[in-house]
Amino acid sequence: MTFIPKIAKTLLSAAAIALAAGSTLAATLTVGGKNFTEQLILAELTKQLLESKGYTVDKKDGMGTKIVRAALENGEVDLYWEYTGTSLITFNKVTERLSPEETYNRVKQLDGEKGLVWLAPSAANNTYAYVIRPDNAKTEGMETISDLAKAYNDGKEILMGTTAEFPKRPDGLIGLQEVYGFEAGRANVRPMDLGLAYNALANGDLDTIAAQATDGQIAALKLKALKDDKGFFPNYALTPVVRKEVLDANPDLKGLLEAVSTKLDDATMQRLNSEVDVDKKTIETVAADYLKSLGI
Known part of the structure; x- marks a missing residue:
């Protein structure tokens, strides 16, 4: 039996606690994203924002809708930007017609039961x-x-x-x-x-x-x-969604992400998307310039 001095035991215990805390707090946050311009911009923008606040970020974008959602649910992704209508119909199978506010509240409730937190929605409706x-x-x-x-x-x-x-x-x-x-x-x-x-x-x-x-x-x-004269398409408010355990460990994420989400509207997203798709600016440049315009 190996003898371990009391002070060494104390240091080992402290190290174990630190390791455990590190695994809970997650030194690296994984930001997900889908495979079209708007999502690529938001994933990069989120990466730059969080890195500017001291986080290490692993960006995993370019995924399909169901793939990135599954990655969020199983912990491979910590957060990404989703649309309220997508969660309502595709993930929660709700088919009743709801107002934008009802849509947000319903997905917030249903996804909350799955450990996913919907933060403040943007005014950008990418229907x-x-x-x-x-x-x-x-x-x-x-x-x-x-x-x-x-x-x-x-x-x-x-x-x-x-x-x-x-x-x-x-x-x-x-x-x-x-x-x-x-x-x-x-x-x-x-x-x-x-x-x-x-x-x-x-x-x-x-x-x-x-x-x-x-x-x-x-x-x-x-x-x-063309006008959706039968009102088929629901509201698709663009919103950051975070795993609850990640948000609990990093509560400042709420304020950081909502500082962006509450500023986004249709005109802003059209402009950012156009800068990439029409003006041919890089996604990194568009994301950095927008954060700078917000004073971040």
Whole structure:
């Protein structure tokens, strides 16, 4: 039996406690993100913000919606920016029509039961929007999604660009076709990167895009958004979501992230997205400049 002096035992105990505390507090925070411009900007912005406050950050962006959510739930990701409508329908399977405030409160409650904390939401509502270009005879005169549905029901070949996820989502094409009573048909749906879809629409290779309302190209390309006249798409308030155990260990995260979320609105996100997609600035530069504008 090895003899360990009392003072050595004390030091070993202190070291063990420090190690345990370190594993709980997590010296490195993992920030997740999805695989489109807005999410890439927010993941980088969050990384720079937290690093400026002394955190070590491991950024894992470019993931699909279900993958990043699963990573948050299993602890591989500590926080990321999610949309209220996505959590409501895709993750919590709620199909009733709710107001923006009701949507936020419902997902906050339901996800809270899973150990996920929704912080203060932004005013940026990145809901889906069908957009068309102004000089296309096939979509001329369209004002609403009902008009688009009628064109499909009349047998017109309207080529639709979407993200890879949109045709499979209940808050995407599946639900939209059911509510509006049409079927686009597989041959008319072209899943692709959204940036490529905008180019294809501008070049005449597509007739419409299932876009996101805060996309910078909508204004840059002078596109027209069709009115969601049946109110299918829910509110998609952009909000930071953090694992509760991470927030408990790092309570200052709430103030840091809400200092950003409460400043974001549709116009701001459209501008930031446009700086990357239209002006071709780097995501790192756009994120740094925006933080600087906030005085962070």
